[in-house]
Amino acid sequence: MAKDFVTRAENYSEWYNELVVRADLAENSSVRGCMVIKPYGYAIWEKMQHTLDKMFKDTGHQNAYFPLFIPKSFFEKEAEHVEGFAKECAVVTHHRLAKSPDGKGLIPDPNAKLEEELIVRPTSETIIWDTYRKWIKSYRDLPILCNQWANVVRWEMRTRMFLRTAEFLWQEGHTAHATRQEAEAEAIKMMHVYADFAEKYMAMPVVRGIKSANERFAGAVETYCIEAMMQDGKALQAGTSHFLGQNFAKAFDVKFLSKENQLEYVWATSWGVSTRLMGALIMTHSDDNGLVLPPYLAPIQVVIVPIFKTDEEKSQIDAIANDAIEKLSSKGITVKYDDDEKTKPGWKFNEYEFKGVPVRVTLGARDLKEDKVEVFRRDTCEKEIIHKDEIVAKAEELLKAIQDNLYKKALDLRTSKTRNVDTWEDFKVEIEKGGFLMCHWDGTPETEEKIKEETKATIRCIPIDAPTEEGKCIYTGKPSHRRVIFARNY
C-alpha cells in the first residue's frame, strides 16, 4: 500500500497534488504558474491526442498551425471576446535584449520596442479569422474544417497542475460554414465527439449540455459542453464546443458569394479540449493507492515482474515472459517487462500500482514450478493465480473488464451524487454536500449570479436531453420548463 500518501477523505486537493507528482505525471517548474509534464504524464496525453486526432480526421477535419503571437489590435475587433480575455494576456513588447546600464544582467532594449504589441495566444479565433478572410471568397471554399494542436497562455492568478496552469496544451478546432444550420450542426457534432471520447476512452461519464449565458465562451452565440463529476462531487468542464454565429466573420469581415450570388457573412464554430483532461482522468478514477488508468489510455497496459534467485530461474522466466510479450504485442497490447535488477519486486509492485498500470503479471520462480502465475488488476486490487498458458487471454479479458468497470464505477458515483432539489432551503444544505443538484431556474443571468454569490454554485449546463418539466425557479419561484445542473466546480 502507498506509504506516506494522504487519502482522498483526509484532504482531496492535497491528495491530487501529491498524486500528480508521485505518479510522475508532472511537476511544478521554476516558471511561475507553469508545469513540466513528465514523460509518463506526457505519454498519457499523447494517447489522448492520437485518439482525438483520429476522431477529428474521421469527421473530416485537417490539422493546420497558426502563429503563437497575435497582434493586439486583433483582439479589439470582437467586443465580447476582448472582455473575456483581456485580463489574462501575456504581452510581448520588445524584440531584443540589451545589457542593463549598471552592467549586471539584461533588460529589454529600449530601442527595440514593438510598433504594435503582440499577445501570446490565449485562444486563436482572431488570428484564424483574419486568415480565413483571405481563404474564403465563394461558397465553393466552404466549409473549412481545421484543427490545430498548440499551446496557449492564460495568465492565471492561482494555478493547479493540469487543471489550471498559465500555459497549457490543447487542440482548437475552427470551422467556417455557409449556413447557420451547418455551423450549429458542427458545434453539436463535436460536442458528441468529445463525449464519446470521454466515455469510451477515458471511461468518464459526462453530461452533454448547453452553457448558460454567464458561462458561455466570450464571443460565442451558444456554448455546448461536456461536464464531468469528480470523486469529491465537484463538477469539471471537460470540453467545450462553440457556435460562434457570424460574430467573428463580422469582426474580421469574412464574406462569401453564395450560390444565389449574394454576399454573406460566414458562420463559425470553435471547439477545444486541453491537458485539463489529464486532471479529469486522475480525479475520476484514482484511489488512495495512487493513479488508476483506464486501459485504453494507459501508456503501459500490462507490466510483467519477474521474481527469481538464480540465473536458471531467470532464464526460464525470460522464456515465458518473451513469449507472452510477443503474443500480447501482436494483439496491440502495450506491455513492459521489468527485469531491472536495481529495484526489488516489492518496490515494483508499489511503483506500478501507484502509476496506475491496469494489469500486473508476476512471474515468480515458486509458482512457475506448478506452471502458475499471479495476475493483479489495479482497479479492484484483486489477485488471481492462473495457469501460465492463460496469461494472454487473461490480460485481454482484464483490460476489457477494467475499462468497463471504471466507467461503471464513475457512473454509479455520479448517479448517487445527483439529485433533484426543489426548495431554496434544501439547496443551501445540499450544495454543501457536493454533487449535481438538478433544479428549476428562471433562465435569467441575474438569478444565476445571485445563486453564485450566495452559494458559490453555478449552472454547469442545461443537459441537452433534459426533459420538459414544469416547475418553479429554485431562487425566484418564477416558472421554469426544465431542470438544469447546479454544482460547485473546478
Added chain:
RNA sequence: CGGGGUAUAGCGUAGUCCGGUUAUCGCGCCACAUUUGGGAUGUGGAGGUCGUAAGUUCGAAUCUUACUACCCCGACCA
C-alpha cells in the same frame, strides 16, 4: 491586487524566542556485503553561499531593514 504565512542538502525538517566550537534528524543518493513473493538490512561515505542584499556585533541560521520567491485564504478563470 488585498489578508495571512513560509524560506536551513534533491525532498521533508530541528535549531531562531534568549547570537557563541565542526548546523540536527529522517528519506533519498554513492560503495560494499547479506538480501529479492508488497516500498530489505547492516556498515561506511558524499552532499550546505542557512532565499538575496545590506546593517548591528568581537562573533549572525538566530537580531534589524529592504528585496525576492513560494504556499494558504479572497477577487478572476478552462
